[in-house]
Amino acid sequence: MPGPFAYRDGALCAGSVPLAPLAERYGTPLYVYDFDGIAARYHAFSQALGDQPHRICYAVKANSSLALLARLARLGAGFDIVSGGELARVLAAGGDPAKVVFSGVGKSAQELKDALAAGIGCFNVESEPELWRLGELAAAAGVVAPVSLRVNPDVDPETHPYISTGLKDNKFGLAVERAAALYPRLAEHPHLDPVGIDFHIGSQLTSLSPFIDALRRVLALVDQLEEGGLTLKHIDVGGGLGVRYDDEAPPSAAAYGAGLKGALQGRPQTLVLEPGRWLVAEAGALLTTVEYEKHHEGRRFLIVDAAMTELLRPALYNAWHPIVPLVEPAAGAAAPQAADIVGPVCESSDVLGRDRAITAAAGDRLAILAAGAYGFGMASNYNTRNRPAEVLLEQGEAYLVRRRERYEDQLALETLALGESA
Ligand SMILES: *Cc1c(COP(=O)(O)O)cnc(C)c1O
Numbered sequence: 224m225p226g227p228f229a230y231r232d233g234a235l236c237a238g239s240v241p242l243a244p245l246a247e248r249y250g251t252p253l254y255v256y257d258f259d260g261i262a263a264r265y266h267a268f269s270q271a272l273g274d275q276p277h278r279i280c281y282a283v284k285a286n287s288s289l290a291l292l293a294r295l296a297r298l299g300a301g302f303d304i305v306s307g308g309e310l311a312r313v314l315a316a317g318g319d320p321a322k323v324v325f326s327g328v329g330k331s332a333q334e335l336k337d338a339l340a341a342g343i344g345c346f347n348v349e350s351e352p353e354l355w356r357l358g359e360l361a362a363a364a365g366v367v368a369p370v371s372l373r374v375n376p377d378v379d380p381e382t383h384p385y386i387s388t389g390l391k392d393n394k395f396g397l398a399v400e401r402a403a404a405l406y407p408r409l410a411e412h413p414h415l416d417p418v419g420i421d422f423h424i425g426s427q428l429t430s431l432s433p434f435i436d437a438l439r440r441v442l443a444l445v446d447q448l449e450e451g452g453l454t455l456k457h458i459d460v461g462g463g464l465g466v467r468y469d470d471e472a473p474p475s476a477a478a479y480g481a482g483l484k485g486a487l488q489g490r491p492q493t494l495v496l497e498p499g500r501w502l503v504a505e506a507g508a509l510l511t512t513v514e515y516e517k518h519h520e521g522r523r524f525l526i527v528d529a530a531m532t533e534l535l536r537p538a539l540y541n542a543w544h545p546i547v548p549l550v551e552p553a554a555g556a557a558a559p560q561a562a563d564i565v566g567p568v569c570e571s572s573d574v575l576g577r578d579r580a581i582t583a584a585a586g587d588r589l590a591i592l593a594a595g596a597y598g599f600g601m602a603s604n605y606n607t608r609n610r611p612a613e614v615l616l617e618q619g620e621a622y623l624v625r626r627r628e629r630y631e632d633q634l635a636l637e638t639l640a641l642g643e644s645a
Pocket residue numbers: 282284285303305326327423425426427461462463464497498499500501596
């Protein structure tokens with residue numbers, strides 16, 4: 224099983240904490256995150272980079288729980304944000320704005336203004352129009368905006384077919400030659416300060432070579448700028464390191480760190496990293512209860528109380544998550560039978576696991592593992608379902624860090640508009 228999950232005396236536990244009592248107390252569907260595992264990974268990352276000056280900016284979109292952000296801030300983490308909403312979360316969680324980098328292709332004028340007012344560490348700019356808009360807003364505010372250009376290293380698709388954001392035909396970043404031409408103009412702007420360069424080539428990468436290829440291309444530009452008299456302070460290599468859902472074998476933090484340091488060859492720039500999934504995915508589980516067992520046309524269905532509204536990844540990406548019962552099947556019990564584990568939402572794509580050999584019946588509870596990243600963050604109210612509660616575990620203690628939504632919460636923003644207009 225991935226992450227901190229294992230059976231102890233027949234009970235599925237996260238570390239030392241049994242999960243069934245949490246499901247009992249807080250109800251299902253319920254997200255549970257093991258913060259100790261996340262902290263251990265944060266330290267492993269930092270350790271792998273050793274004496275290379277570095278900053279780990281957690282990619283907030285992977286899991287934006289305030290309690291999680293507050294704890295990462297306490298460890299000294301910075302944050303990679305992609306919206307004004309994520310900035311608001313980081314500030315509410317006590318994050319240091321000077322350690323925030325702001326990514327994304329479509330930052331609105333309001334988002335840029337808010338981030339300038341907060342004094343964030345760097346704007347990761349993705350286009351020329353964004354750059355000049357930022358320059359104007361910084362001038363109007365009487366400040367200088369720290370800027371990095373996101374370059375698109377166009378890593379060879381022949382050798383790395385699964386990379387989704389680092390190819391030249393997608394919407395992200397600027398071509399390396401374009402960035403090379405822009406840096407000198409940016410350096411002359413009185414309200415823009417070129418402090419860094421960044422890239423992010425994709426997600427769930429299980430091989431090191433695309434990272435290293437991309438970094439080498441970017442370092443060639445860094446050297447070229449240096450020759451022209453522009454010294455950057457940091458190099459931001461994005462996120463994207465993969466995790467284990469099934470039988471993937473992603474590189475370890477140590478191998479990743481060693482690979483990056485090897486390519487940097489002692490350059491003095493601060494290395495900025497934006498890991499999301501790698502820090503949080505394996506530390507999370509979504510607990511659910513089987514409502515019905517249904518046999519139909521020779522197939523067995525376990526209809527559970529979680530759905531694509533709680534965990535969209537299987538429906539959206541055909542992603543595979545381990546699904547296991549909270550109570551370990553007794554030794555010598557009947558062999559597990561295949562079942563499709565499906566949610567109650569009125570969509571055929573509302574499947575959490577297809578064709579799983581699993582021993583479970585109505586009333587039993589299950590855990591969907593490796594659900595800590597891109598889980599709750601993608602939850603929706605489709606079918607007017609309340610978004611689930613979240614529990615965070617830290618050193619053996621369980622904290623309810625988000626209560627289950629109520630129907631009143633959902634209805635509160637609406638009006639019937641049957642009478643006179645407002
Ligand atoms: C999504 C994203 C990340 C995090 O990606 P993971 O695969 O979760 O590590 C980092 N940087 C940028 C710019 C992103 O868009």
